Structures are given as C-alpha cells and as structure tokens.
Amino acid sequence: MALQPKPYKRPGFWARLASGNPSEAQLGYLLLVPAFTVLALVMLYPILNVVWKSLHYEKLNNPARGTPFIGLENFHDMAWGEGLRWSVTHLLVWRLLLLGGVAALWATVRRRARGQAVGWTVLLLAVWALLGIHPGAEGEWNDPRFWNAFGVSLLIIVVSVLGSFVVGLPLALVADIKTRWRWLVRVALLLPWAMPPVLIGLMFAWLFQDQYGVVNDLLRRVGVEGPIWLARVVPAIVAVNYTLIWKTSSFVGLVLLAGLQSIDRGLYEAAEVDGASVAQRFWQITLPLLRPAIAVALIFRTLTAIQTFDVPFAMTRGGPGRALETLGIYVYNTTLTLDIGYAAALSVALFLLSLAITVFYLRWIYTE
Amino acid sequence: MNRLFRYAALLLVVVNGLFPAVWLLLTSFKTSGELRQLPITYWPENFTFGNYVSVFTENPFGRFLLNSAVVSVVATLLCVLFAAFAGYALGRLNLPGRRVILTLIVTTSMFPALVLLVPLYRLFVGVEIPWLSEVFNSPIFTPNLLNTYWALIIPYVALSLPIATLILTSFFQLIPQDLESAALVDGCTRVSALFRIVAPVSAPGIVTAAIIVFVNSWNEFLLALTFNTTLQMRTVPVGITLYQGEYAFPWAIISSAIMLGVLPLVVLIIFFQRRIISGLTAGGVKG
Structure with a gap:
C-alpha cells in the first residue's frame, strides 16, 4: 500500500491568527473589535434600550409598581391632549x-x-x-411643558444655526487673510470652540448681568437703558442665542476656512484677469465651491443645536420660569425626578427629531 | 484704504473672540467690593489674588482638577488607542466593506449624546443580568458605577471614538503605502510593521486626535452633572457651577475658577493650533 501524500490544507482562520501572521482582512477585523465593542455597548445598546424603556412604565422612586409594558401611553401623555x-x-x-x-x-x-x-x-x-x-x-x-420645550428647541435650532453661518462666514474670510497676526486670529477663533460650553454660559451670564455687566454698561454709555437680560423672556432668548452664536460661529468659521483653503487660487487670478469684481468673485467662485464645506458645517451644527443643554442651563437654568427650557433640559429635569419611562419617551422624541433632520440633509446632499 | 479695512476686520475678529475671556480675567483680579460699583471699572483698581485662593478654600477645586485630569487622560488614552486600531484597519488594510464600516462609525456620532443620558444612568445604577442570576439562583446586578471615574470614562471614549477614528483613518491614508510594503518584503509581519514602521510616522495624527478627544472630555457637562453627584467626584465644569448660591453670584470667584478651568485648554490651543484646526476639519474635508 503506497503512501498517500498528505493533501495541503490551508491553515484555518484561528490557526492563521495564532501563527502571528494573519491575513490582511483578519487583522483588520481584529483591530476593529475594540471600537465596535465600545460603540455597541455605549451607543447602540442605549439607543435600543431607550426605545424599549419608552414603552414601559418605570419610576425608580415607585418600585412597587414594577416596570409594566404600557405601549404608547408615554407618548400619548407627552404629545397628545384632551379635546x-x-x-x-x-x-x-x-x-x-x-x-x-x-x-x-x-x-x-x-x-x-x-x-x-x-x-x-x-x-x-x-x-x-x-x-x-x-x-x-x-x-x-396632556403635557404643555413638552410643547414649550419643543418650540424653544426649534427656535434655538433656526436662530442659532442661521446666526452661526451669518457670523461664521465673515470669520472664515478674515481668518484666510495672510498676515503675521494670523496666529492671534486663530487663537481668537479656537477659544470659543475649546471653552466648555457651560463655562461660556456662565461667562456670558456675567457679561449680560443687568447692573454690573459689560453689555448694559456699553448700552448706558450710548444712552440706552438695557433690559434685565436673563429675567425677562424675550431678552433672555436674545442673550442665550447670542451666546450660542458666539460659541458655534467659530466652529462654522473653522470648517469654512478649510473649505476656502482648498479652493484653487488660480481661479481667482483668472477671474481678476477677466475683470470680475470682488463681489462677483465671491458669488461666482467662493460660494459655489464652498458648498460641500457649508453642507458639512450645517449638518453638524443642526445636530448639536437639537441637543442644546449647557449654555441655557448655565445662564438661566431653563428660565425665566420655564420659558427657555429646551428639550435637553426637560429630559435632564425628568431624569432627576427618576421618571425613567417618561424621560425615555422624551429622549425618543429628541432622537426622532435629529433622525428626521439627518435624513433630510443626507437626501439633500445626495441629490445635489 | 484696503489695508485699513483688512486690519479693522482682523481687529474685530480678535476682539470678538477674546474680549469675553479678557473681561473675565480682569474680573478675577477685582475685589468683590469693586464689582458692586457703578459705573463699573474696566481695569482693576487694586489687583488681588484673593479670588484665586477662595476658589480652593470654598470648594475642593484641587480635587475637581484631579478628577477632570484623570477622567480626560484615561478617556483620551483608551479612545485614541481604539481609534488608532480602527483607523489603521480602515485606512491601510484591504478590508472588504471598509467604506460601509467607516460610514457606520461616523453615523453613530450623529446620535444625540443626550439620548444616552437615561439608558446609561439606568445602566450605571446597576441592572440585573438575567442569565447570571439564573446560574447562581440569586439576582446578580451589574456594579453601581455612579460616582466613579468609570461612569464618565466609558461614555467619553464612546462619544469621541467616531471623530477620532475619522481623523486617524484619513491620516493613515496619507502615509505612503511603499513604506510598509518595503518592511513586509524585508520579512516584517503585518503586526510588527504596524509597531515599527507605521506607529512612529503617525505620531502627528495621533497627537491631533488626542487633543480633540481631550478637549471633548474636559468640557463635557451633562453626563458629569448627572452621573457623579458627590462633591468629591465632581469634574471642573460641574464644580464651577457650585460656587453660585441660590441668589448670590460671587462673580469674582467664579471668574477665577473659570480662568483656572480653561487654562489647560488655552495652553493647548496656543501650542497646537494648526493640529487642532486640521483635526477639526478632517471631518469637513472628508465629508
């Protein structure tokens, strides 16, 4: 009986891995394991969990009732009403x-x-x-407080996102100027981005302080008696949005600056030779070529605006009264009352809002 | 004229960005008596460092700094390590479906962090693990992580992971492939090529990602406010809000505390401004 040669067997998945010389794909998937584990545990699980919890009754200070399934009752309590x-x-x-x-x-x-x-x-x-x-x-x-928070959040989204672009675009144009003071301009642009939003809120609460604040002092110098900024509804809305715009316009400015710097300088020179004015160059070259950067900044700005919490919380705790309570502050306050089920339902509403806006933007980008 | 206009614009941007912070710095050197004077003074009449002392005597501010430092540094190390792994896999290896995976990771950064508040709070209070309870025939709970460093480190790693992965993926893509191929030809394995060739070259990208993650972690407020509620476990941004009483706002002390709290960030943005800008706009350029 002749000896049969042993057929070559490709090393198996684990053998190859154990040999210390894994294939490229093997190594790749292996390297992705930690990131995926973290994201699954801290992002995916919570989001599925919050949807599940929103369909249940759960108050941590009323464990006797347990956590029965109550269907859409939380949402009915949140968004619906009588008559x-x-x-x-x-x-x-x-x-x-x-x-x-x-x-x-x-x-x-x-x-x-x-x-x-x-x-x-x-x-x-x-x-x-x-x-x-x-x-x-x-x-x-059923819950007027929810609709108030919803309205406040929408207002902040619209005003602060538009505002951050109106301010951010000139910031980017100025930061693009070549000068030896450029580093200082960069620091001035980076500081609002780098400071903790809650400390920015506190800082501006001091600037808007009605008696000893800078804003009212400057107004007094030009002969205007400034309002009690943070204790009246409309001035508080103005002050909070101003602060949000101050903080976020720097991020918009930085993203647009990167967009500006990727534009080919030759285009401007060619346009200048052809006799285009500064305004024409801006509208015909800069703005169209800036569109991708604008889209990216717009998406990130809107998604962060939905979650606005730190700045209004630091400035007025959602006040005066509950006039400036954003959805974020409402979720936080509800969590403090240990009503986990209802807080989960509010979170789901917030999530759906940001999902809708993401889908809207993604569609818009793909059709462009 | 054109020149004048340029300098006016530059001055406007600098004043807009720095004035609030400068005003706060000046406030921090004033006595509380001087703050309650009308008309208000811009330059402090008599400089005092007393407010900076009060910051430490009224609340355990040193402890706040320590907490923030531990949480931010550990979160940054873990996050950058995981992101470097993922970025290397997505940026340099021939991985089937890597575009889809990258899109998936970036999409998770669009989930509102606020939505994590309730489920993570519930998780960190401690939940029963059903299958373990069955095995041991008595209820087994996950550990209560509230008021520990882990309650903040875990979510901070996850929250910054998408942006760090994006930064490092685009950075690894820029390193010439030949560098690694040469090492492979010379008999390096993939793993040793990673540590001997790619890691040293990628230091700038790693620094960029690390700064962004550090700033994100240092600044986070909502989760720190909710999860760590004992005085000894507060972080700097949360701790600073504790100086205000129900009706009293000791602005001089608050200003001093804010100045101390943002000092590390100011140092970072002065020394690493180019890196930070390139990191921030990595998302913007790559889309």
Whole structure:
C-alpha cells in the first residue's frame, strides 16, 4: 500500500491568527473589535434600550409598581391632549409661510426635478395639516411643558444655526487673510470652540448681568437703558442665542476656512484677469465651491443645536420660569425626578427629531 | 484704504473672540467690593489674588482638577488607542466593506449624546443580568458605577471614538503605502510593521486626535452633572457651577475658577493650533 501524500490544507482562520501572521482582512477585523465593542455597548445598546424603556412604565422612586409594558401611553401623555380639534386658522402665520414655501418650491423647481418636488410638497402639506391640531377652548395638551420645550428647541435650532453661518462666514474670510497676526486670529477663533460650553454660559451670564455687566454698561454709555437680560423672556432668548452664536460661529468659521483653503487660487487670478469684481468673485467662485464645506458645517451644527443643554442651563437654568427650557433640559429635569419611562419617551422624541433632520440633509446632499 | 479695512476686520475678529475671556480675567483680579460699583471699572483698581485662593478654600477645586485630569487622560488614552486600531484597519488594510464600516462609525456620532443620558444612568445604577442570576439562583446586578471615574470614562471614549477614528483613518491614508510594503518584503509581519514602521510616522495624527478627544472630555457637562453627584467626584465644569448660591453670584470667584478651568485648554490651543484646526476639519474635508 503506497503512501498517500498528505493533501495541503490551508491553515484555518484561528490557526492563521495564532501563527502571528494573519491575513490582511483578519487583522483588520481584529483591530476593529475594540471600537465596535465600545460603540455597541455605549451607543447602540442605549439607543435600543431607550426605545424599549419608552414603552414601559418605570419610576425608580415607585418600585412597587414594577416596570409594566404600557405601549404608547408615554407618548400619548407627552404629545397628545384632551379635546383636540383641527382648525384652519391655528398658527395661521406660520402655516401661511409654509404654503408660501410650497409655492416657492414649485416656482423655482426645474422641469427634471418635478418628481422630487411632489414628495416635498406632500411632506410640507402633511406638516401644514399637523400644525392645525390644537386644544380647543375647553381642551388642553396632556403635557404643555413638552410643547414649550419643543418650540424653544426649534427656535434655538433656526436662530442659532442661521446666526452661526451669518457670523461664521465673515470669520472664515478674515481668518484666510495672510498676515503675521494670523496666529492671534486663530487663537481668537479656537477659544470659543475649546471653552466648555457651560463655562461660556456662565461667562456670558456675567457679561449680560443687568447692573454690573459689560453689555448694559456699553448700552448706558450710548444712552440706552438695557433690559434685565436673563429675567425677562424675550431678552433672555436674545442673550442665550447670542451666546450660542458666539460659541458655534467659530466652529462654522473653522470648517469654512478649510473649505476656502482648498479652493484653487488660480481661479481667482483668472477671474481678476477677466475683470470680475470682488463681489462677483465671491458669488461666482467662493460660494459655489464652498458648498460641500457649508453642507458639512450645517449638518453638524443642526445636530448639536437639537441637543442644546449647557449654555441655557448655565445662564438661566431653563428660565425665566420655564420659558427657555429646551428639550435637553426637560429630559435632564425628568431624569432627576427618576421618571425613567417618561424621560425615555422624551429622549425618543429628541432622537426622532435629529433622525428626521439627518435624513433630510443626507437626501439633500445626495441629490445635489 | 484696503489695508485699513483688512486690519479693522482682523481687529474685530480678535476682539470678538477674546474680549469675553479678557473681561473675565480682569474680573478675577477685582475685589468683590469693586464689582458692586457703578459705573463699573474696566481695569482693576487694586489687583488681588484673593479670588484665586477662595476658589480652593470654598470648594475642593484641587480635587475637581484631579478628577477632570484623570477622567480626560484615561478617556483620551483608551479612545485614541481604539481609534488608532480602527483607523489603521480602515485606512491601510484591504478590508472588504471598509467604506460601509467607516460610514457606520461616523453615523453613530450623529446620535444625540443626550439620548444616552437615561439608558446609561439606568445602566450605571446597576441592572440585573438575567442569565447570571439564573446560574447562581440569586439576582446578580451589574456594579453601581455612579460616582466613579468609570461612569464618565466609558461614555467619553464612546462619544469621541467616531471623530477620532475619522481623523486617524484619513491620516493613515496619507502615509505612503511603499513604506510598509518595503518592511513586509524585508520579512516584517503585518503586526510588527504596524509597531515599527507605521506607529512612529503617525505620531502627528495621533497627537491631533488626542487633543480633540481631550478637549471633548474636559468640557463635557451633562453626563458629569448627572452621573457623579458627590462633591468629591465632581469634574471642573460641574464644580464651577457650585460656587453660585441660590441668589448670590460671587462673580469674582467664579471668574477665577473659570480662568483656572480653561487654562489647560488655552495652553493647548496656543501650542497646537494648526493640529487642532486640521483635526477639526478632517471631518469637513472628508465629508
């Protein structure tokens, strides 16, 4: 009986790994294990968990009732109300603006993109219809505090994101100037980004202090008596948004600066030769080529604006009263009362809001 | 004219960025009596360092600094280590599906950190592990991590991991592939090539990622406020909010505390400004 040669056997997955010379893919997946473990444990698990908890009753200070499954009751308590009705005139101005947006969409949309415009129109009309729901004269929201926080968050998102771009773009343009003071400009741009937001809130609370603050002192010098900034609703909104814009415009400025520096200088020289003015160069070259950087900054800014917590918390604790309580502050306050189930439902609302905005932006980027 | 306009713009940006901090610095040297004077003074009339002493006597500020330092440094080390592993795998190895994996990791950074508050709080209080309870026939709970360093280190590592991975992935992609190929031809294994060739070259990228993670961890407020509630376990940003009473705002002391709390960050941004900017915009350039 002749000896059969032993057939060559490729070393198995684990043998290869143990030999100390793993294949590229093996090594790669192995190196990804720690990162994935952390993200799964601290990001994925909590998000699944919070959705699960939002469907349950759980108060840590009432363990006797346990944690029964209650379906959508938390959400019903949060977003619904008694005696709700629908009327055309509720929030009339905002809904007219929305309809104006639909009209503007159809006026500007190109022939080829009509199909997408239909989708947006349906979405906008759905929002228009939803905005008509309100409690009648006898009815009331189950949780008016939630709708207040929702409105405050939306206001902060719109004002502070737009504001950070209005301020951030000039910041980037100035930081792009070549001078030997550039390092100082960079420090001035980096400081608002690097400082802890809660300390920025405290700092501006001192600047906006009604008697001994700088803002009111400067106003007094030009003959205006400044308001008690943080104790009145409208001035507090102004002060908090100003602070948020001061902090976040530096981040926007830095991202836009990177965008500016990636633009080919030759384009400007060519345009100058062709006799384009400074304004023309800005609108025709800078702004269009800056679009990717603008998109990235816009996404990150909006997603952080949804979670706004530190600055208004440090400045007014969500006050005066609850006038400036953002969704973030409301989630925190609810967690403090140990009502885990309801806090989870609020978190899910916040998560859905940021998910919707992410999807909106991603669609917008991909269609560009 | 053009020149004048430029300098005016530069001055405006510098004043806008630095004035609040300078004002705070001046405040920190004033006596509390001088703060309650009208009209307010801009330059301190008589300099005092008393506020900086009060910062340490009124609250255990040294302990706050220590807590912040331990949490931020450990979180930075772990986060950069894991991110360097992941970045190397995604940036240099021929890995099937690496674009999808990178997108997945970056997407997790879009989840609101706020959503982690409730589930992590519940987890750190201690939850029962059902299968272990069954094995031992008595309820087994996860350890109560509230008021420990781990309650902050674990989430900080996770929160900064996506951005650190993104920075290091794009950095590793820039290192020429030939450098490593040469080592492989000379008989290095993949693992030893990683430690002998790639690691030394990638020091600048690692420093960039480390600074960003450190600043993120040093500044975090919400989780630190909620998870570590004993005075001895407070971090700097949370600790500074403790100086204000119900109605009293000792602004001179608060200003001094803020100055001490941001000092490490100011040092970082003065010495590493280029690195920080390149790190911050890595996400922006790569999309």
